[in-house]
Amino acid sequence: MVPAHRSRDDREAGAVTDVDPAFTDFLAQSRWFGGKGRDFEVTRAEEIGRVPGPPDVVVVLAEVDYGSGETESYQLPLALYDEEQPHIDRALVGRWPAGDGRFAYDAVHDRVAMAAYLRAFGDAPSTGAAGNELTFVRLPGHELDLDAAASPFSGEQSNSSVFFGEDCVLKIFRKVTPGENPDVTTHRVLTESGSTHIAHLYGWVESPLVEVRGAPATSLETTHLAMLQQFLRTASDGWEIALASVRDLFAEADLHAAEVGGDFASEAARLGEALAEIHGQLRDAFGTDTVDAGFVADQMAARLAAAIEVVPGLAEHADGARTAFGALAGLGEIPVQRVHGDLHLGQTLRTVLGWKVVDFEGEPAKPLAERLLPDSPWRDVAGMTRSFDYAPHAVAASLPEDDPDVRHQRATRAGEWARRNRRAFLASYCGEAGFGATDRTLLTAYVVDKAVYECVYEARNRPTWLPIPLEGVARLVAG
Ligand SMILES: Nc1ncnc2c1ncn2[C@@H]1O[C@H](COP(=O)(O)OP(=O)(O)O)[C@@H](O)[C@H]1O
Ligand SMILES: O=P(O)(O)O[C@H]1O[C@H](CO)[C@@H](O[C@H]2O[C@H](CO)[C@@H](O)[C@H](O)[C@H]2O)[C@H](O)[C@H]1O
Numbered sequence: 001m002v003p004a005h006r007s008r009d010d011r012e013a014g015a016v017t018d019v020d021p022a023f024t025d026f027l028a029q030s031r032w033f034g035g036k037g038r039d040f041e042v043t044r045a046e047e048i049g050r051v052p053g054p055p056d057v058v059v060v061l062a063e064v065d066y067g068s069g070e071t072e073s074y075q076l077p078l079a080l081y082d083e084e085q086p087h088i089d090r091a092l093v094g095r096w097p098a099g100d101g102r103f104a105y106d107a108v109h110d111r112v113a114m115a116a117y118l119r120a121f122g123d124a125p126s127t128g129a130a131g132n133e134l135t136f137v138r139l140p141g142h143e144l145d146l147d148a149a150a151s152p153f154s155g156e157q158s159n160s161s162v163f164f165g166e167d168c169v170l171k172i173f174r175k176v177t178p179g180e181n182p183d184v185t186t187h188r189v190l191t192e193s194g195s196t197h198i199a200h201l202y203g204w205v206e207s208p209l210v211e212v213r214g215a216p217a218t219s220l221e222t223t224h225l226a227m228l229q230q231f232l233r234t235a236s237d238g239w240e241i242a243l244a245s246v247r248d249l250f251a252e253a254d255l256h257a258a259e260v261g262g263d264f265a266s267e268a269a270r271l272g273e274a275l276a277e278i279h280g281q282l283r284d285a286f287g288t289d290t291v292d293a294g295f296v297a298d299q300m301a302a303r304l305a306a307a308i309e310v311v312p313g314l315a316e317h318a319d320g321a322r323t324a325f326g327a328l329a330g331l332g333e334i335p336v337q338r339v340h341g342d343l344h345l346g347q348t349l350r351t352v353l354g355w356k357v358v359d360f361e362g363e364p365a366k367p368l369a370e371r372l373l374p375d376s377p378w379r380d381v382a383g384m385t386r387s388f389d390y391a392p393h394a395v396a397a398s399l400p401e402d403d404p405d406v407r408h409q410r411a412t413r414a415g416e417w418a419r420r421n422r423r424a425f426l427a428s429y430c431g432e433a434g435f436g437a438t439d440r441t442l443l444t445a446y447v448v449d450k451a452v453y454e455c456v457y458e459a460r461n462r463p464t465w466l467p468i469p470l471e472g473v474a475r476l477v478a479g
Helices: 022-028 086-091 111-122 182-192 238-251 265-286 293-310 312-329 378-398 404-433 437-461 467-477
Strands: 041-051 056-065 071-081 092-096 102-106 135-138 150-152 160-164 168-172 201-212 219-230 288-292 333-337 348-351 354-357
Touching: 022 041, 022 056, 022 071, 022 092, 041 071, 041 111, 041 201, 056 111, 071 092, 071 111, 086 092, 086 102, 111 135, 111 150, 111 160, 111 168, 111 201, 182 201, 182 219, 182 265, 238 265, 238 348, 238 378, 238 404, 265 333, 265 354, 265 378, 265 404, 288 293, 293 312, 293 333, 293 437, 312 437, 312 467, 378 404, 378 437, 378 467, 437 467
Parallel strands: none
Antiparallel strands: 041 056, 056 071, 071 102, 092 102, 135 201, 150 160, 160 168, 168 219, 201 219, 288 333, 348 354
């Protein structure tokens, strides 16, 4: 399906217009906008497709320029109206076209516009409308409930999801990079493998009109814009369940993690089983390869050097981190495969039918080309390991405490909780093969690398949480 390069002159649709200055304010206050806190300008807005209405929905790519040549593209699906729509006034983006154009609302918050998306999937495979090439693709096997009412997901997100009753979820990718999105391609393979640990893929939206700038010429590449998936009923967020377990532990000052009612270890073990199964299916479908561990270690060292620029406090732990990367470098060739890439408890959902893993897009900060590369499965194990460390320390940080004895007691219990769940997860992930010395070297390096990434993530997104990964790095390099 992807990619399909075309030259700029081949383009049949795609109108570039003046940009309504209101777009800048809209982006700046959107949770999913990755440039918050930085100076930027929306330099270009281009219509790349339409969804058959009513209402008219245009899909616009807004180009954000941070100065010094750095740009990003964000997707704005705009529902257009001649009159103002007071019931969705908080979703007003501006005018399209700029100036005296129609009122343009973020379509995600407009039930009627989202119903138009669902209808287009009902008609799939189809193109969005005459004169443009937005394509809706649907996989066989599920009868969509075309009457289901749309409601936007209200939680923290890098993209925007809309639930259609209890039937399906549409995720509209916000930061758009030309080419295939691993969330779509990985879900497709796991769906076709019959995985019971994911939300099945029902379809996606793609456009051949996304521009790839570069030498020798600018070209166009078919690009995934949105993904339609099974709605997971009875789903509880793994992160929330873990936090509840930690709170139980902290409430019982004299008890150990194994003794409190909310013990999480059996769930951690089930998560380990689920990940092992997913990795096996990804190996079968995408194959495996090997990569020079020295190359991986060099990348980790480079990421550390860049992270120190953002979080200077990392510098005092750099020698310890480099020791872990050096041990990795000594391993020669290591196996790699398609992985999740950014696994943490917030990407897991507990349903009555077991654990499900969502969001196979990889780390949002990484360029797409890097996210598509095969990686070590220990990357995902490390992500969960870090999450087992985050949960107790996030709860501890939310309970300010002056008494040093209580603080010390909580820190001890936090460490116990993290170790207990990490061990349970690892034991069932490794199964009969066990956890050998090479595995330990790999996991240690990947865990340190993940914690370094988290320091930058927190510094940029949630500065008050920075001590959680920073203290995590300190503990890791101290042994
Ligand atoms: N198929 C689904 N069914 C029900 N809830 C889901 C489903 N997929 C995701 N969610 C919920 O939406 C949240 C955000 O989804 P996610 O794929 O992680 O989005 P993003 O890429 O924007 O981070 C998840 O943490 C989960 O709570
Ligand atoms: O879910 P995303 O793909 O947007 O991932 C990013 O945000 C995550 C936070 O929402 C971040 O995860 C970090 O915080 C979690 C607790 O909120 C914790 O469980 C994770 O272990 C920790 O890495 C993730 O790193 C980032 O890429």
